[in-house]
Amino acid sequence: MNDLEYIAQSCRDDERLLNIVKDVANMSGEEREDFAKKVRQYFLGKNSEEDNNAYKFFKIILEDENARKILEILGE
Secondary structure: OOHHHHHHHHHHHOHHHHHHHHHHHOOOHHHHHHHHHHHHHHHOOOOOHHHHHHHHHHHHHHOOOHHHHHHHHHOO
16 A cells, blocks of 8 residues: 555544645645645654654645545545
8 A cells, every 4th residue: 555545544534634635635836835844844853653654644745736646545
């Protein structure tokens, strides 16, 4: 299972994740860039496994059109 499929499955199990993915999918390119900067700043210096997993989630959904691709996998 690739990362996008894994996140899609996680979204099926957790509506909060789905809402985040939907919000990112609806952002303009500039909004996504600004949000990505905030995410990087927030996670700077955080090293717990939970923080690393959360950062990876945000990094993946903010790349290219990954948030939209996840929604397509989910049929949304």
